Amino acid sequence: MPELPEVEIARRNLERWTAGRRITRVEALDPTRVDGDASTLEGRTALRWERRGKMLIGRFGRLAFLSHLGMTGKWVVDPEDRPWQRFRLHAGDRCVALVDPRRFGRAWVIGEAEVAAHPRLAHLGPEPLDADFDAQTLRRRVGFGRSALKSRLLDQRAVAGLGNIAVIEACWRACVHPHLRCQDVPHSAWPRLHRAILDHLRQVLTQEDAPEIAYLGEVGAANPFHCYGRASAPCPRCATSIERLVLSGRSTFFCPTCQLI
């Protein structure tokens, strides 16, 4: 799924494709995945697109359009006869569509005044790419309690936007075991973890910046990650075999040699 970098790229694309354009037609092809009356967007102009965590926020004056991509969602331009289209916005002479095979994605059409208190937005933690997100903030939000580090980092209330891949990659980069209890993460590890999160997010943002995001596992996409999805392959740092295990239903990958703490 779309983690923070993919959602940020979707935001930039939607901005480029639709900002300043008038919405002539809206098609909710899978009405069960949309809350609110999508047709009320017709006749309005797309002003700008924002991102908060993994949520996209389209600004249409008095109305806002929220989109969460779920596990397999992506926004594409001029979809023509692509399969799995769930939602289409006709903006001027072009069309943008949400393509989402698994249908975990959701959308909401709400009033401008309801955005801040929306349940998917109101409780999100800080944005890791904001200038004031530092190692101390990370430690304060994450470094307590008996939860596994991985679980806490995935908690959108602790830090917004991190997903399974970002957490696995950040722990690998920082040489910290993802199942370490939060309260046991040594003080010295927080700056490393902070740097690792930023490095990972920036790297993915750079390498995936394109009109269409190729998720891992799609035809022709090579695994661009150091550790994620590399069970039994050699660790790029020490050549030990990467291990995979499952915690709360999610795959975890780690190097048993590098990530001792």
Add this chain to the structure above:
DNA sequence: AACGGAACCTGAAAGC
């Protein structure tokens, strides 16, 4: 409070 597991969905790949 906090954790694991199931549920929500569907398609692709691997296994037999």
Add this chain to the structure above:
DNA sequence: TGCTTTCAGGTTCCGT
């Protein structure tokens, strides 16, 4: 070849 199982980058709900 075809059927079955496993797995997938998210989130919520439910039981312990």
